[in-house]
Every structure is written in structure tokens, then in C-alpha cells.
Amino acid sequence: xxxxxxxxxxxxxxxxxxxxxxxxxxxxxxxxxxxxxxxxxxxxxxxxxxxxxxxxxxxxxxxxxxxxxxxxxxxxxxxxxxxxxxxxxxxxxxxxxxxxxxxxxxxxxxxxxxxxxxxxxxxxxxxxxxxxxxxxxxxxxxxxxxxxxxxxxxxxxxxxxxxxxxxxxxxxxxxxxxxxxxxxxxxxxxxxxxxxxxxxxxxxxxxxxxxxxxxxxxxxxxxxxxxxxxxxxxxxxxxxxxxxxxxxxxxxxxxxxxxxxxxxxxxxxxxxxxxxxxxxxxxxxxxxxxxxxxxxxxxxxxxxxxxxxxxxxxxxxxxxxxxxxxxxxxxxxxxxxxxxxxxxxxxxxxxxxxxxx
Numbered sequence: 001x002x003x004x005x006x007x008x009x010x011x012x013x014x015x016x017x018x019x020x021x022x023x024x025x026x027x028x029x030x031x032x033x034x035x036x037x038x039x040x041x042x043x044x045x046x047x048x049x050x051x052x053x054x055x056x057x058x059x060x061x062x063x064x065x066x067x068x069x070x071x072x073x074x075x076x077x078x079x080x081x082x083x084x085x086x087x088x089x090x091x092x093x094x095x096x097x098x099x100x101x102x103x104x105x106x107x108x109x110x111x112x113x114x115x116x117x118x119x120x121x122x123x124x125x126x127x128x129x130x131x132x133x134x135x136x137x138x139x140x141x142x143x144x145x146x147x148x149x150x151x152x153x154x155x156x157x158x159x160x161x162x163x164x165x166x167x168x169x170x171x172x173x174x175x176x177x178x179x180x181x182x183x184x185x186x187x188x189x190x191x192x193x194x195x196x197x198x199x200x201x202x203x204x205x206x207x208x209x210x211x212x213x214x215x216x217x218x219x220x221x222x223x224x225x226x227x228x229x230x231x232x233x234x235x236x237x238x239x240x241x242x243x244x245x246x247x248x249x250x251x252x253x254x255x256x257x258x259x260x261x262x263x264x265x266x267x268x269x270x271x272x273x274x275x276x277x278x279x280x281x282x283x284x285x286x287x288x289x290x291x292x293x294x295x296x297x298x299x300x301x302x303x304x305x306x307x308x309x310x311x312x313x314x315x316x317x318x319x320x321x322x323x324x325x326x327x328x329x330x331x332x333x334x335x336x337x338x339x340x341x342x343x344x345x346x347x348x349x350x351x352x353x354x355x356x357x
Contacts, residue, residue: 004036005323007316008091008100011041012068013107014305014312018042021106022049024312026056031313032320038100040065040087065090069111071305078111079118088112092119095298102299102319104290106312109302113149116293116300123332126295130161131234131302132168133241133291134318137225143169143178144222144230147291148238158182158199158231164294165229166211167331175228177210181217183232183240192216199231219243290315292322299328 011021018041029035036059039046043064050057067086069078078086088107094100096119105112109131117129130146143165146153153161162180169178182200184192189200196216203213214227219240222230232240259265289311293300299322303315322328 004034005032005102005320006036006038006100007319008038008040008094008103009316010088010091010103010105010107011039011046012065012087013105013112014303014307015071015106016306017068018045018049020307020309020312022046022053022056023309025060025316026053027310027313028316028320029056029059031317035059035316035320037061038063038091038094040090040094041068042066063090069108071108073108073111075110075114078108079114089115089119092116092298092300095300096120101323102301104301104303104312104316104319106303106305106307106315108305109148112300112302113293116296116298120296120298120300122295123297126160126164128157128160129293129295130164131237131291132165132294134172135222135230135244137223139225141173142222142225142228142230143172144232144237144241145291145294146232146234146237147241148234149293151233151235153195153233155195155198155202158195158233159202160295161231162199162203162211162213162229163208164331165231168294168327169228170210171325171327171330173228177212178228179212179214179226180229180231181214181221181227183219183222183230183236184216185218187216187218189216195233290318292318292327294331297328299323 009021009025011018014020021039025037025039029037037056038061040063043062046062050060050062065085065087069086069088078088088105088111091100091103091105092115095103113129122129128150131149132143132145133147134141135144145161145165166178166180169175180203182196182203184196186192189197200216211229217226217230221227222240223244289304289307291302293302299319301315301319303312307315
């Protein structure tokens with residue numbers, strides 16, 4: 001376990017760039033003094049914010065770059081124009097060359113995925129990375145993936161996601177055989193896309209010893225925590241995430257409006273405010289901010305582009321926790337061991353050691 005955790009930040013990423021990234025880094029440093037930051041971006045914008053935060057400045061180094069990947073840039077544009085000189089690419093490159101333990105960006109998701117995969121490559125046996133995140137539920141937490149790293153998935157990729165998600169759940173939740181469900185429009189076997197039904201059949205028939213496949217789950221099951229790992233392709237996963245965040249903010253707004261409607265509701269709030277504060281904290285979508293690009297030879301954390309400083313800090317915290325738990329190495333070891341423990345015909349080809357780039 002390293003004495004210091006070095007984190008590379010794409011300071012220009014997201015809707016607000018350094019104005020969120022720098023104070024977010026300060027929030028995380030307050031909680032974890034063993035962090036050192038490498039901030040990649042426009043020095044003229046970053047340094048005045050650091051000057052106002054002496055503690056953060058002492059723990060940071062700024063690497064200037066004139067290029068920032070636009071939030072609406074296509075992944076192909078990022079690869080052509082941003083490779084090796086953009087703030088996003090340079091943050092990832094620091095991980096590749098061992099200058100940082102992980103990278104965090106609130107920038108363009110497609111560009112981040114394309115650059116991360118190009119520069120870090122995927123783990124042996126993994127075809128495509130996925131964004132995996134810890135999702136708060138009424139029973140605790142679940143792992144949900146993919147939340148938008150790539151669009152579309154065949155059955156083999158969905159099985160890949162189940163294996164990676166179960167490995168992450170084993171490490172984070174201490175489960176011997178995490179329960180896994182495939183997100184679908186119904187729990188009946190005849191429902192859903194062909195790829196989802198085929199993935200379900202593979203998981204049922206192969207009976208993988210390191211996960212407990214329970215079948216299909218619906219979107220309203222995610223928040224109930226009916227399984228440890230929810231598997232879906234990136235398009236549906238990202239929609240589910242945004243819908244849940246929007247619903248949380250809507251409920252918070254409605255509660256606030258209701259509490260201010262009359263003098264009696266305000267009096268009632270005074271008696272119940274501790275309960276409402278607890279509810280607000282449990283529903284805060286920023287506390288779930290941050291998803292890891294699972295399946296890469298390095299840790300890259302994707303923060304929501306529109307988050308505030310506290311939300312960005314939670315994404316940094318997530319990466320810090322993963323380094324402290326040695327998550328990357330342990331997931332790699334788990335996937336390798338699980339592939340070696342089964343016959344070649346027990347797993348899809350990508351899960352039995354065939355290296356992918």
C-alpha cells in the first residue's frame with residue numbers, strides 16, 4: 001500500500017473545468033491528507049485557484065496544456081486531436097507511465113473511454129471497458145455496469161460485464177458469490193432483446209462458481225438492492241442512472257416546496273428536520289458520483305460533467321479508496337484465477353486469457 005496516492009486530474013474536464021475540479025480536490029484532500037495531485041490544464045486558470053488554497057497548492061503540481069477536449073467532441077476527434085497533448089490524454093498518460101496511481105476526469109465520456117482504452121489497453125480477456133459504479137439502495141449498495149462507456153452489447157460482452165462486476169463486488173462487499181442480475185424489461189425469460197436473453201441463457205447454463213446468477217431484474221429493482229450486481233449495456237445503464245438522479249432531485253425539490261407551503265408545515269419540519277436531513281443525505285446523487293472504467297490496465301474515474309465541487313470530490317474519493325484496496329490488481333487476479341479454474345469451453349473466449357487491445 002503506497003504512503004501517498006498520486007491522482008492525475010483533468011482540470012479542464014466537465015461543464016465548469018478548474019472552478020469545480022480545484023475546490024473538489026481540496027475537499028478530497030481535507031478527508032485524505034495522503035493525496036498528491038497532478039493537475040493538467042491551463043496554468044493561468046488553475047494557479048489562481050491554488051493560490052487561494054495553500055494546503056492544496058503544497059500537495060499539487062500543475063502541468064500546462066493548451067488543449068482541452070470539448071464536451072461535444074466525438075471520440076474519433078479526441079483520438080486525432082487530443083492524443084498526447086490534451087489535459088484528458090495527459091492525465092491518462094501519467095497513469096500509463098506510473099507517474100500517477102489513477103486519473104479522474106469529468107470530461108466527455110466517449111472521448112475519455114476512447115483515450116483510456118487506446119493508452120492503457122484492456123486487461124487480458126476483456127474486450128471493452130465498462131463504467132461501473134456503486135449504487136445506493138435500500139439494502140446498502142450494489143454495483144451497476146455499464147453506465148455509458150460504450151453503446152450496445154452482444155451476449156458475450158454482457159457475460160464479461162457480469163464477471164467483472166462480480167469480481168468488484170467480491171472485493172468491495174466481501175461476498176463469496178455475489179448475486180448478479182441482467183437488467184431487462186421484465187423478469188420472464190421470453191422478454192427483452194435477443195442479446196440479453198442469450199446472455200441470461202449462458203449464465204444459467206454455465207453456472208459460474210464465482211457468481212450467483214438470479215435472472216432478469218427490472219429498473220425498479222435496482223434501488224431495492226435485490227442483487228449485488230446489475231448488468232446492462234451502456235445506453236440503458238446511462239439512462240437508468242440519469243433517471244435515478246433526476247428523480248432524487250425532483251423529490252428533494254418537492255419536499256422543500258411542501259415544507260415551506262404553510263406555517264404548520266414549517267413547524268412540522270422543525271420536529272422532523274433530523275429525519276429530513278438523513279433523507280436528503282441518502283438521496284444526494286452527488287454522493288454516488290464517480291464510475292470506474294473497469295477492465296483497463298489502470299484506474300480511470302469518470303465524474304459527472306455537471307457535478308459541483310463536492311460531487312467531484314466524491315469521484316476523487318472513490319479512486320483513492322480503490323488504490324488503497326489495490327482493486328485493480330485484485331480484480332485482475334480474480335479474473336485470471338476464475339478463467340484458469342474453468343475448462344476452456346466453460347467461458348466465452350475473451351475470459352480464458354485471450355489478450356485484447
